[in-house]
Amino acid sequence: MAHSLVREHGQLLNDLGSGTVKMNIVVNTKTGETDHSVLTELPPEEAFESFAARVRPFLMSKEPVYWALVLDALEALLSEETLAELVDIEGLRAHWSNVVEGSQVAHAYYVVTDKGKLTDIQLANLWLNSDALHTQIIQSEVGKSLSLNQRYQAAASVYARIGACANNTLYLISHLVNEGLLELDPSVFTAPVTADTHVEIPGKVKIYSAEVGAELPADLSNLDPEVWKPIHEDIELLTGAEDAEES
Incomplete structure (x- = not known):
């Protein structure tokens, strides 16, 4: 995936997607007192907003790259032999579905307060719609009681997993093309997806x-x-x- 976070913080995204956290456990052997803490490192939020915006079209049914449409097209283009021996298309559908569909079942955790509880997916949606890409007012009491940091922590993990799904699907498609099992327009791999930061008007210019x-x-x-x-x-x-x- 052509994104700076993938290039510069790939391992961090992998850790977030897999739910890896650091635990610090301190035990005083004399008094028996203990201290437990959990640390999760997150990528810079502004860069992650861009990452989430790039990933979001895969989740929207009206987009041509909606994940289910991509898998439908992949199934239609592959031979029966390739589907039977190499590509578990139903397994891929199930994996995508588990990662992207539904918000009532948590990916990794729930947050429970005296106002109620939210799944990590619901928290991620609050971050996306109220903090990152939109400015919707949070309506629920439990949502209002949770901080921006809590919303972003959930979003970072959820969208890292979705990004991993997209990246793995891209690797599969690239492999199939390289092996001659899938034919696509070569431009899908070469068309620019990020704009240049140095732009010069082509041709002879008079000012x-x-x-x-x-x-x-x-x-x-x-x-x-x-x-x-x-x-x-x-x-x-x-x-x-x-x-x-x-x-």
Whole structure:
């Protein structure tokens, strides 16, 4: 998956997806007192918002990359022999379904308060819809009683698992294509999915300047030289002399 979090924090995402946590247990052998703590490391939230936004279309039935539609297409394109001997399409469906469908059953844990309880999936949805991609007001009392940190912790684990599903499905499709068992347009693997941060207008460019308020020309091949100057001839603009005089 072409995302900076996968490249730079791949192991962290794997740990989140598998539910790995660190436990610190301290026992005072003299007094018998104990101290237990659980630590979960999370990726930077802003970067994870981007990750969740990239993963979200796989969960939306109206999107062409909705997970069930992808698996339907994969099943239709593969031969009966490949499906029988290599690709367990029903097992793949079951795995996706377990990860993405339903919110009443927890992936890993429930949070229980005196206001009620929520699954980690419900908490993740609150983060997505109230903190990250949307600004919906949290309505439930139990939801209001839980913090942003608790919502984000749940979301990080839930969406890491969904991302792992998407990544593993991509690996499977890539393997099938490489083995000649599946034919796809090569552009699906080469089309850009992230924009460049350095953009230069292609071809030969000419730059002109004019006074603020000048009427835009209708014919670029016949500019009025009294109004439009080649940028290299506009000394005041290039040196900032006019701005300096005004200040």
